Structures are given as structure tokens and as C-alpha cells.
Amino acid sequence: MKVGLFIPCYVDQFYPQVAVATLELLERHGCEVHYPLKQTCCGQPMVNSGFASMAGGCDKNFIANFSGYEYIVCPSGSCALHIKEHLHSAEEPNAAATIRERIYELTEFITDVLKLEGVKASFPHKVGLHVSCHGQRMLHLSSMSEKVEKPFSKAEALLSTVDGLELFRTSRADECCGFGGTFCVTEEAVSVSMGNTRIKEHLANGVHYITGGDMSCLMHLEGLLKRQKIDIKVIHLAEILNAQ
Template sequence: MKVGLFVPCYVNAVYPEVALASYKLLTHFGVDVDYPVDQTCCGQPMANAGFEGKALPLAKQFNDLFEEFDYIVAPSGSCAGFVKDTYPRLMEKEGCTSKVSGKVYDLCEFLYDILKVDKLPGKFPHKVSLHNSCHGLRELKLGSASELNIKPYSKVKALLNLVEGVKVVEPIRVDECCGFGGMFSIEEPAISIRMGNDRVNGHSDTEAEYITGADSSCLMHMGGIVDKNKMPIKMIHVVEILAAGL
């Protein structure tokens, strides 16, 4: 299989270590992975702000750049979800067809569903509190959203449990939003910060050493609250844990 590594712009700019860990994981499992150097923002910020017309050229470029790959993998549930769910509608407006939406995956989703990983080589002897991001749960089905009243499952937790030494815990309200929500945090900062404080306190109550999750945007939001309040808990992307030792 030929895989295109899609690195969202904020990961590229702020969390390059997450992109590197993603590449290490994919190559460890023998995947033929390439990083198209001309990739840009997928257009999610523009579309979420109400300017879908501004996102369309980016969607078309993404489509052309990644069309050749069998799979497109990203360490970000929100960006992968945007390409999967919104590109078809955006491009249909212009009489185009998205040739990438059906083959884009969050990295954890790809490891669990496509590669069916059942063993990881690293060790991470720490207690981590898992944050379930809204996009990951409700768009990509990385886990069971509590409002569905279905048998609980978590692909991210299942992968974490393959890493030697990890103790995975979760806050009481396992899928409560952290309050980031992209443009929501800019348009409604007071509500966003209050939600973030509540979510960070929930994770802190587990007495975990780290908060982890599959979306750097949520970790960035909560990390800012942790830093401002000088809390002892640390942030780490789940991919960095899965790639420990590589």
C-alpha cells in the first residue's frame, strides 16, 4: 500500500514531533509512506468561520496532491474528519468530485482498522488520562460516544494498552468537550476557557502524569490552561506514546 502522510498546519508549525512520531510508526510497520511537500492547510479554519469559498481551492489542491495514494493518514481527528465529511459537499458545489475523502484516516484509526496492529515495541511506564476528542468520536468513530447508548469501545485506548508500562485512565465524563472547537474558542473565549478548566480538572482528578489524546488542537487548548495555572500534569499526543522506543 502507498500512504500519503497528511500533516495539518498547526502540527507542522507547533508540534513537529507528532509528525515525526507518525512517520516512525508507519515505517516501523513496513508502510510505503511519502510526505507530499506541497501540502498546505486543508481549509478547515476558513470553512468553520463561514468562508467555505476560501476553503475550496485548498480542497482542490489537496485532492490533486493526494489522489495517487491508496490511503491518506493524519495525526489529527479534526482535520481528517473535515476532509472525509466536508470535502464531498464543498467540491460538489463546483461540479467536482472528491477523490480523497474515502481514503483519509486518523493515524490511530489506520493502525487499528487497516493495519490491525496487535503489538508495539516501546515502553511508557506512566499513568495517562485519555482525552476523547469530539471529532474523533463523532466523525471518525474512534470510540463510542456516550449519548449513543451502545457497547463502549475505544480504538485509541486499545492501542495504548499495547504499550508496555502504560496505565490508562479516563475522567468521570469520558467524552466531554474540552471547549476548543476551533473558531468557537475565538468567538466564545469565556465559555471555551471554562469548559477547558472543567476538562483539565477532570483529567487532573485521575492523578495521571499525562493527558493524552489523538488531536493536538485539544491538547494545545488544555495545555495552555495547564501552563497558566502551573499544574503538574503534562500533555502528550497519543502517537508519541505509541512510537516510544522507535
């Protein structure tokens, strides 16, 4: 199974350990993983800010780097969704369409393609799960409280198989943390308030870590935690699922 590993730019720059954990996790489960060295930002920040016309170079570069892979895997729901929804090319429409069909968020790939019901990992800590909006509402990685549907969570199902891990969900599990990409810059006060609301629930649960599938959301929460000197760490799902 030939996999192209798509690492978001902010993960590459600030959280490289997440990229390494993702690579090792996929290789441990039989994937032949390739990391295209010329990959850059997927263009999501520009598109989300209303400058989609300026993301053409990102689209062209993504197609050049990821064409030909059987699967493309990304440890970020929002970046995976951006490619799935917005990647296009007037010059190479077929290549763009093929990539849109072949890209997966990490837990989605593990669950739906590798079809693993669990992983061999050990993480003996109290962990709070943060559910990111893009993954939940657009990629359908978990159920939504406003819909009448059978509750499910691909991340929670995988975490439940990790030895020693005590998992805690918040009472308002699918509420946004306030990051929202450039929203946290343009609406700083609202963003901070939303993030602090999330943190209060995790504090009440007495967790040692907050995990999730989007390091961008976790980065936002991490900033709030550090500024308030709260002794809770953030950790990506890949790091836990790869912990030995």
C-alpha cells in the first residue's frame, strides 16, 4: 500500500514530532510511506480568508507532489478537507479529481482503509478528547449532537484500545474551541473565550493531556493553557496511537 504523507505546514514547523509519529504509525501497520520533499502549504489559510484566487500555486504544487499515490494521508482534518473540497486545476482536472478522492485524515484512513479495530500502544494517563469541527462536521469522523444518529467516534474507538489510557469526554463534546484558522486573529476575544470554555471542562475532568486530530486546534488550546500556567499538555492522536 503506497501512501503519500501530507504534513501541514504548521505541523512541519512547530510540531514535527506529530509528523514522525504519523510516519511510524503507518509503517508499523504495513504501509509503504513516502514524504514528497517539495510539499508546502495546501493553501487553506488563503482560501479561508477569501483569497482563493491566490491559492493556485499551492494547488499546482500539491498536484505535482502527490499525483500517483494510491492513498494520501494527513494528520489534520482541516487540511485534508481543504484538499478534498477545494483542490482544482484547469490544466490537470483529472489529476486534481483523483487526489480529491484519495486523500484521508489519519484516523479515517486507519479505520476505513486499513480497517483496524485497535492499535498496540500504551499511554497510562488521563486524556481529554477534543473534537475538531472540520473532522466532525465535514469528514464525519464522529457523530453530531444535533443529529438523531447512533453515536460514534473513530478517534475514540482507537483511543479506547490503548493500554492504560483513561479517556474523558466533555459534556459539550462537539463545541468549537474557537481557533477557526484566521478567526482567532480577526476575532481574538471571542476565540479566547471559546477556548477557555473548552479548557474549563477538561480541567473539571482532571485530565493530564488533551488530544485530538487537528494540531491547529490543540495549538490554540496550548497557548491558552500556557498563558494561564495550567498543567495540562496537548498531544496529537498520532503520538498516542504510536506510543510504546
